[in-house]
């Protein structure tokens with residue numbers, strides 16, 4: 001890999017890409033420690049909490065909250081008001097709070113990558129839940145220089161839902177992701193308790209844990225954070241938790257928690273005191289003052305709905321956790337195939353050039369059914385000249401390859417599907433040398 005002058009993108013060469021793809025395919029063949037029962041995503045949505053505790057679904061919510069919504073937005077009760085998770089009533093925040101938290105993480109990681117000049121090769125998400133963050137940031141993973149994402153959660157049902165939603169997302173956005181710059185990313189999920197450190201999570205550059213600590217008793221939550229900063233020691237750690245004072249905005253009574261499963265909620269002073277304590281205890285981390293996420297007009301004095309900590313490792317310390325400490329079980333893996341379009345394009349280009357050099361254009365094979373005499377060639381034959389593992393070449397579609405060839409030849413080649421195959425046509429009056437020169441010139445840059 002070359003150096004990046006402005007800290008963005010990554011000028012990987014073809015070989016690096018192909019190697020990465022090959023490694024990815026191998027990793028996807030590794031057996032999982034456990035296969036999770038497939039959870040029913042439809043039933044599970046919209047909130048995991050209701051699913052775990054179906055009674056909550058029918059609990060009537062306070063009217064103060066509904067009144068507030070009426071006042072501010074002029075609409076009445078919706079299904080959302082039946083949710084036990086107050087903040088997820090999306091009308092409070094535009095964009096939704098969850099999305100704002102994800103983009104906060106994206107921005108912090110982007111600037112961390114830029115200022116440190118180092119790739120965030122491995123990124124871990126602890127208490128990943130439905131993998132909202134994973135979905136939200138996958139298109140940026142190339143800019144971070146990420147090739148591995150590790151996600152862990154203790155709840156197999158949530159994890160199964162997360163896996164399914166992530167896979168759906170990756171498939172649906174496959175084309176966009178393929179056009180992004182970056183190496184392919186292996187996204188692996190683990191079943192485990194974040195209170196127990198696992199060496200694979202000690203070996204990462206960044207750890208993110210959004211809205212998780214408050215779901216664990218305070219003492220354990222502190223133990224978890226101490227483990228991250230003292231044992232796992234990532235280069236950057238980001239975690240968030242609700243700002244309890246902000247519950248007033250949702251029309252909640254003082255002391256009432258935002259979510260039934262919360263074991264504690266902190267006000268701004270408690271959270272900032274916690275971060276002070278951490279700074280003293282872990283002097284090798286520089287810990288920012290709390291960041292606030294999710295604002296509502298008229299409530300500026302309450303700062304924001306979520307409070308987040310950003311901790312950056314100051315010295316070149318590494319974990320002392322032994323490699324054989326791996327309590328988490330691997331339960332899934334999926335590929336985010338960033339950059340594959342560029343690789344495919346350049347491979348097709350090399351194949352086309354090689355084919356052009358080796359193929360004789362014989363007079364006897366000229367077709368005369370067109371406006372001018374031309375040769376028609378089967379694209380499949382050109383693709384025999386692809387030099388890459390089958391696992392990759394098999395993902396290159398013939399039709400798409402024909403379009404690439406048409407583009408790289410500056411339209412000096414035309415698409416010819418008139419003979420029942422994916423073909424390209426080359427006119428008798430198109431000099432071969434000129435065609436080769438054009439294709440050489442039209443390399444797509446990483």
Ligand SMILES: C[S@@+](CC[C@H](N)C(=O)[O-])C[C@H]1O[C@@H](n2cnc3c(N)ncnc32)[C@H](O)[C@@H]1O
Nearest residue numbers: 127128129132153154155193194210211212215
């Ligand atoms: C409110 S959800 C947040 C999910 C996700 N981070 C997000 O931002 O959407 C909290 C998650 O923490 C997980 N969790 C709670 N205690 C845990 C533990 N001890 N180990 C691992 N995960 C835990 C829960 O299963 C749940 O999925």
Ligand SMILES: [Mg+2]
Nearest residue numbers: 211212214259
């Ligand atoms: Mg929560």
